[in-house]
Amino acid sequence: MTDATAHVPPNTPVPDANLFAETYMPLTPHEATVEANRCLYCFDAPCLQACPTHIDIPTFIRKISTGNLRGSARTILEANFLGGTCARVCPVQELCEGACVLNAEDKPIAIGRLQRYAVDHVQERGVQLFQPGPATGRRVAVVGSGPAGLSAAAELAKLGHAVTLLEKRELGGGLSTYGIIVLREPVEVSLREVEAVRALGVDVQTQRELVGAADLDVLLAEYDAVVLAVGLGAVPAMGMPGEEYVLDGLQLIEDSKVSPDALQVGRRVAVIGAGNTAIDAATIARRHGADVTMVYRRTEAEMTAYRHEYEFALHEGINYQFLTQPVRVVTEGDTVTGLECVRMVLGVPDASGRPSPRPLPGSEFVIPCDQVIKAIGQEKPALAVALGLELDHGYIAVDGGMRTSIPRVYAGGDCVRARGTASTVMAVQDGKYAAAAIHEQLSAPKEAAHG
Amino acid sequence: MADLSIDFAGIRAPNPFWLASAPPTNSGHQIHRAFEYGWGGAVWKTIGAPVLNISNRYGGLSIAGQRLLAINNVELISDRPLDVNLREIAEVKRMWPDRAVIVSAMVDADPQAWRDIVMKIEDTGADGIELNYGCPQGMSERGMGAAVGQVPEMCELNTQWVTSITRLPVIVKLTPNITHITEPAHAALAGGATALSLINTINSVMKIDLDTLRITPNIGGRGTHGGYAGPAVKPIALNMLAELMTDARVRASGVPISGMGGIVTWRDAAEFLLLGATSLQVCTAAMHYGYRIVEDMIDGLSNWMDDKGFATIYDVAGRALPQTSTFGELDLSYQAVARIDPDKCIQCNLCYVACNDTAHQCIDLVADGGVRVNPGFDVRANGRQVADTRPQPVVREPDCVGCALCANVCPVDGCIEMVSVPSGRESITWDQLTAQRPEVATSWDAMMAYRKEQGIDIH
Ligand SMILES: Cc1cc2nc3c(=O)[nH]c(=O)nc-3n(C[C@H](O)[C@H](O)[C@H](O)COP(=O)(O)OP(=O)(O)OC[C@H]3O[C@@H](n4cnc5c(N)ncnc54)[C@H](O)[C@@H]3O)c2cc1C
């Protein structure tokens, strides 16, 4: 083993390993017991209702309080096969914890952390809680191994269908593996979930990409149904001069997770955008010691990031430039020296209901920096067009049972998220809906089944 | 400032808080320190016959992560030699003339044995003697402790031997391991006891370890029953205290009672006082938190007494006793119903499930606009806003039997009130009813006829 710091001169600050560990320590058994016992075990509980996958929260917490951790994990994973990821990444303040009755008097139960405690307990010990169902002789292909794909594959396998999961990348897990910063979720957790799906007999084939309509036809010939869970694309182009010098925020996050050695972080970094991804990218840069300024064309009030994320970023020492639109990357030779921006004013509300920003002529100025990162969302699924699927605002159009316009083709996850916020837990639920609809279709008598 | 001092059967103490005869009072050194913390008195750990204690001896009861709600012990009496104890008792009493020093004793059921020890105790200058007829394990097998306390004749005889030879106040400490607490109490009085104390520990098996499948405490692979004490026993102790304080013979005798069993805070202490105890003893709480807890006990009791306008312990003592009653004297026409304060309700629905599953199915869930709804939700709904649209539990008062289950399960203080409502019926007790119509007690037809006549409908 080589010591990475061996050639570094003394007194050079090195990133502290703790800066890149999960933000929250696991609960100790004592903490978990105390917290679990604080839960009232509500009847018809609002936390359960607020969870998009409807995990029976009072029950799983009760089981922690009685020391029945295996039972607790089963309660969680039965409703949400990615309970370990969701425990870490879910915006709990907006969901279960936000609905907890104890908000009224005190502070809500730490549902996410308790969920992580129970799920980690079984997953760290490799306890196998589920078995594949009795074989039905039916075959389903799932494309994409992100939360939506894994969830659909797991549910279908539990129902006894033979599932093949195709993933174009080297590692499974989708954005849980490549997109969610380690402060929230280490790669191992997401890979564990891929393994759990494999343990259900799902044939996980990585580096297998579905490229176009012909591929889909092949799949439809070999399988009884196909689930598209392909997520979204890269960060879209902004069409500004010098954009070729801009780093993709998703790439930065990915490097920080799976190839930290390749990670290049500047000293003064401008991050374009103010959503969840922008904050994540900014956090990575900040934790590597950079001075970080986030550039957003509207104000604090219109940001898409959650309040707690915004506060987290402020706490991390990240600066904000609101009402600022980048117009050009300033370079000297191949070196970035700044980001030219223009001030904005808010006008009348646009289609999204938010006031539309308008540039203030003559207000151009330059934010000096040596790196520009953009994180302004993800491109709509290009594959949808290639496959000739009906679209909804650029996303794959589906009905309540996640059926697309092509018979026997289902879709779920970010690629169908035309409305509402894209999140892991929503993707997991889509996977369940798709699995349920496919199962219904495959179990129906033959004559009614086709179509 | 309330005056907390007491004169208990002639034993004076600056406050009613005494350490009970147990591990906290095992040596002069300990009691010296306890008195520095402010304890009003101490009952020395029982002295007497030679014993050898075993290891380990305590089992603890935890519920929901809360430790030591009760302790169970297989400990014997003091395992320090008699003469050492006696010398230390004399030293402590000399140093602390204003504190109550009482010596707990237990010897063979033999007049000579009692005479010997009583003489020695008198020589120490101690303020009183407590007879330990309670130890449920170890000593009872040797014919002492509970073996005496459980047989009224033995209790009377042993007490008689002691009271006939000493000028000191004699407190007889009763065992709760008996069907009627009044029987050994009467025996003690007949034997000349000048005071009573209760309760000693209750027979118990604390728990079985689910990993080892062994009884806890595990003594080299074996376990036995032990004595149960601590917060969890308080209701039992209060009941026994009330039974004694309402017993005609005990009342007529005028002997004071020292109450114990689960006293942890001044609040518990006040409850014992309200049921008539005039000195209080504490063991488990001191074992759990140390002697320092007495400061809040004194301070809290004194503040509460000031708030209530009680000047002395004797103004408090027995205040709640007039309310103790028998079932036959309770008003059958009294009606209370549960009423939920919607502003306090946090919608946990515990009242709903409790009433629906195990009471009288009279709590409804009512949505905005007053519509009655069933539990359940739209699976496509999610997010924190589901909390804002939750239906509210509402009691259907005409159907409520007033059992008070919901009020007991509600996690919010003062959210469900049991409100007294007019029942529209003449007040009548069971004793009166069965005197007037003996048949209602023996025939369901008669009972149903009575109900009909009175308009009582139990659905
Ligand atoms: C930076 C970032 C941070 C986020 N943080 C959070 C968070 O904190 N909490 C939260 O709930 N959500 C968060 N999200 C959103 C969340 O990650 C997504 O909603 C979720 O991963 C969507 O799951 P999915 O299965 O639909 O898609 P993805 O996770 O994107 O998975 C799609 C998978 O399909 C594969 N694939 C794509 N095309 C093909 C093809 N043609 N052939 C084969 N395989 C293909 C991809 O390689 C990928 O593995 C974050 C997203 C980003 C970008």
Ligand SMILES: Cc1cc2nc3c(=O)[nH]c(=O)nc-3n(C[C@H](O)[C@H](O)[C@H](O)COP(=O)(O)O)c2cc1C
């Ligand atoms: C470990 C232990 C040892 C005890 N030893 C004695 C004893 O030697 N003599 C005695 O009269 N009571 C003994 N007791 C009983 C206590 O004095 C007291 O009656 C009982 O614990 C109830 O009070 P509490 O609930 O405050 O603990 C003992 C209790 C415990 C827990």
Ligand code: SF4
């Ligand atoms: S709402 Fe809160 S207290 Fe009630 S069951 Fe859910 S987590 Fe527990």
Ligand code: SF4
């Ligand atoms: S008092 Fe009893 S019967 Fe009445 S509402 Fe409460 S639980 Fe139901």
Ligand code: SF4
């Ligand atoms: S138990 Fe109390 S807080 Fe809970 S729903 Fe009922 S009234 Fe409301």
